Structures are given as structure tokens and as C-alpha cells.
Amino acid sequence: MKNTPLTTQSFDxxxxxxxxxxxxxxxxxxxxxxxxAVLEKGGWYHEDDFKKDEMLPRRNIFRSKLKDERxxxxxxxxxxxxxSNTDEFWGGNIVGGASNFMSGYFHRLKPEDFRLLSEFGPIDGANLTDWPITYQDLEPYYTKVESVIGVSGKIVDHPFLEPRSTKDYPFPPLAEHPIAGWFDKATKALxxxxxxxARAVLSQPKDKRNSCEYSGYCGSYGCRSGAKGSARAALMYDAHDTGNCKVISHAKVFHINTDNKGNATSVDYFDRQGTVxxxxxxxxxxxxxxxxxxRLLLSSTGSNHPDGIGNRYGQLGKNLHCCAGGTGHGIFDLTKFTDxxxxxxxxRGPFFNRALQDWYFIDDKSAFDKRVKxxxxxxxxDPPSPTADANGLKWDDNNNLMWGSAFKQRLKSHFTQSRDFxxxxFCDWLPTDNCHVSLDGSEKDKWGSPVARVKVGFHPHDLKVAEYVVDKGVQVMKQMGAQEYYGNAFTQPTSNLIAGGLRFGxxxxxxxxxxxxxxxxTDNLFVTDGSFMPNGGSVTPTFTIYANAFRVxxxxxQQIAGHS
Incomplete structure (x- = not known):
């Protein structure tokens, strides 16, 4: 492909x-x-494009295609x-990005997360560091996100509550599932x-956005009502409506150009037809x-940046981290309960908005030799997924294919006589030298650029912490009365909760x-996605990414005004 730009546009x-x-x-x-100017590799979709349909999986519609780049x-x-080659890490190529498909669990980081090294000490083999800012620096922006993006919830006094400048969330809690009370009773008994x-989902209408419809199709699905606080629904429409923001969709950026001082001057991108x-x-x-x-910074070489912009000390792509942790289930046999x-x-529909943070900090000498995160x-x-559920049920416990009456009875039991909770x-994935991004030496995307090579080694400490916390979740399921209960800690990288790689300091x-x-x-090149985070905390990172982006x-x- 020819890389000579056909057109040039100028913006602030x-x-x-x-x-x-x-x-x-x-x-x-x-x-x-x-x-x-906003350059977005994906398309601009709207509420009507997000069907409450299990057979419209987001990866085939809204993500990059494996044949294009992997x-x-x-x-x-x-x-x-x-x-191996994988498209595992595509969170969402669409205006609003992966925030369109989040579940919207919005926990703040805690002050200790900003000083992980000072608070908990070094761990051999982990590249721990303190943040160059404090929780108090970011707190006003957490508050701003709650208002602008729209966060619903109720603050309760508890031993793990972060310092707040406001008494409560700006929107009242979403409708709760009837068994939330069971959970409260069971956990208090323990x-x-x-x-x-708190959820980044509106319980009441806001501006042009509707409140939640309680369809059950939330996490992993685009929001049809506009209630979910995606960057598309909460920010991009308003930015566009100012008349000052031009969104250029289907724009594949491949190079950032720099001047003789090393500062960024322009960005080159391919349009949908492959024109630069x-x-x-x-x-x-x-x-x-x-x-x-x-990958973009590594690919953007120039006379002052021969190994990529800002890579003088080889820090581009280093200290990537995923989200350590695990999952678990409680299977409730409905025949064992009252009508x-x-x-x-x-x-189905109302959210089960409950969490536990009793082990955000673990001080258990029987399990760890010191206090740990x-x-x-x-x-x-989970969202309704009858087709996927039925497909998975066709195999019996011995991995034999089921059919006829036996299969029908199994389907009936699953869909009418049990409920899966x-x-x-979520735990910290400690940054190490074995988890990073580089450019692959042979694989290229359809535009001719080297693809990202992602190494995803984990620290054994992550698994130990995850197993400890997963066991607590299983204990809750048992206390709530589930007939089956189990959990698993994992070491595989999460596909949608990646951060780090360009840590700040x-x-x-x-x-x-x-x-x-x-x-x-550089003087004028910034990075504002989750790349900046030295560690992810023990929560999902989207809330913190939003807050930091508002801070930046x-x-x-201030910088532009100072140069005017």
C-alpha cells in the first residue's frame, strides 16, 4: 500500500x-x-444497532477481524x-470502545493502590512501584465521572470505604434482584x-439517555436504552454536538510523525478503502x-525516536498486566426451595448489585507471611444465553453426545428447575519482565504493519491470592443454600481487562x-487509556481510566492555554 497521504486536515x-x-x-x-479530531478504527453504532439477541455476538460485529490483524x-x-496467533485481546473496535460492552462495575481504587510498593513491600520477581500521583489527586475526577458518566448506587459505611468528597452517588440504586436479601443475610452470618x-448504568434518565430497561442483556452486550455509561453514549454524542469535534470512523492509525525536536506533529491513518x-x-x-x-508508539519511529516514540530507555510495552482472579458458581436446585x-x-432482569471487599487487604498469617493485597x-x-447453554448441555458427564428423552429432560431441568448464580x-496481576508488548518480526496486518507480540507470563503470587479469595466466594454460595458450589482461580490473561504497557512515573x-x-x-504526546496504570488494583479498571482521562x-x- 502507498503511504503518501492523500489529504491533510489540521486540528488543535x-x-x-x-x-x-x-x-x-x-x-x-x-x-x-x-x-x-477523533480517529476511531471501528464504526459509529447507535442504540438501535444493539439487539437483545444472543445470536449477535459482539466479537463478530464490533471487533477487529482475525483476517485483518491479530x-x-x-x-x-x-x-x-x-x-500462537490470537484475536483474544480485542475489546471493541467501535466508537466508545470496549466501554460499550462492560458490565459497569464501578469500584474506586483505594489509597493503598497508589503506593503498592511502599505499603506492601517488594515481591521478588515483580516490578512494583508507587504511582506518581495520589488517591487525593484523582478523587475529584472519580466524583466527576460519577456525575458525567452516570453512576447509580448507595454508599454504606463499611471498613473498606475510600475517602469521598461527596456523601453518595448522583443516581439512586438500580432495582435489586429479590434474592439480594438472601446474600446480605448469608454474608453477615459469616x-x-x-x-x-455501584454501576455505571442509569437508574433514572439523564439528558438524552434513558434509564435501564432491565432486559438482562448488559455485560458483553451493547446497551439499547443508552443507560450504560459507555464513552459513546455518555460523551461522544455531546462532544460531536458542540460542533468542535469531528469523529472519523473506520480510521486505522499506523504512524505518529515527529519533528526534529522529537515532538508529535501529525498522525497517518488508512481509511476504509486503504487510502492514507x-x-x-x-x-x-x-x-x-x-x-x-x-504497538503504535513502537511502530512510530523517527530521527529522534529510532526505536519508537519515547523508547529511549526501552520502556514501551513493558509492565503490561491483565486482571488476576477467578470465577465461581452456585447452582440452586429450585425443587429444594419453597415456591x-x-x-x-x-x-430475570434486575441486577444483583452486591460485592465483598473483606479481603481487599489480607492479613492472615496462616496463609501469607505478611499483609498482602x-x-x-x-x-x-450472567446475561441470558439459552442457545449457548443448550449447546453445552448436549454432552453428558462422560463426554458422550446426548439426544432424545434424556437430553430433553436435561434441558428441562436446566431451564426450569435450577438457577446458576x-x-x-478481581485481584492485582503483578507486573513482571515476562508480561509485555513488542512488535512481531514476521506477522503483519492487512495494511502491512507488524502486529503486536504479547507475552503474558504471570507471577505465582497472583494465583495464591486468587485462590484465597475464590475460596471465600465458594463459602458464600454454600451459606446461601446452593446445592452445588465451586470456584476456580485462573492464570490465563483476561481478554478485556488489559492495562499497563506504558506506565507513568x-x-x-x-x-x-x-x-x-x-x-x-515529547512535549505534546499523551496516552490516556489503561496503559498508564502501574498496577490495576483489585477491581475492574474502567472507572479509574475514565477518571485519569478527565484529569489529563x-x-x-492548561498546556494549550499557556501556549496561546
Missing amino acids: VCVVGSGAGGGPIAYELAKAGYQV HVLEEPDGDDWST GFNPLPM HRVTAKIIVVACYSIESS AQAEALKV GGTIDFVF KFEV NDPKSSALDADCRVHG ADKIK
């Missing part, structure tokens, strides 16, 4: 990506009156490493502290998901970005 700010990291930049800068994956295989879980275009800007912001952001209890279990347990009902555990020898998320060695937006506005 160019943002690559429109998800939780890019959306706040576009929103804030456009509202401030600056001319903003990652080369290296993962542990005994004492060695195995290599001596635990049940927490109502260029956008010049005073400020360029990269927010295209941790792996792809690292009223069985009917309560059958209810632990995890969060979120309890959920799930928990998800004060020392360019150990970080890729400065405290304002500006690429070291303020830094960018």
Missing part, C-alpha cells in the same frame, strides 16, 4: 481512540472550544513458552460486610487500548509516561 487536538481513555479528552476539549501470543507452557455495588490520510494537531492523544497503544423462594430465584468479589447473574474475583528509565501521562521525551484533559487544557 487529535485523539486516537474513543473509549474510556479517549472519550473524556474529546468531550472536555471540544466543550472548551478547541477543534478536536496478535501473536506467548504464554507459559510448562517450563517453556508456546506461541461475619462479612456485604456492599451494594493525515491529521496534524498541536496535541496528540493515544487511547487505543493498552496493547495497541504500545416463593423458587419464584424469586427465577426472576487481596481482591474484590462481585456477585452477578456467579461470582467474579517520574523516572524515564523506569516508565514510559510522566505524571501527566505525557510520553517521556485538564492538564492538556
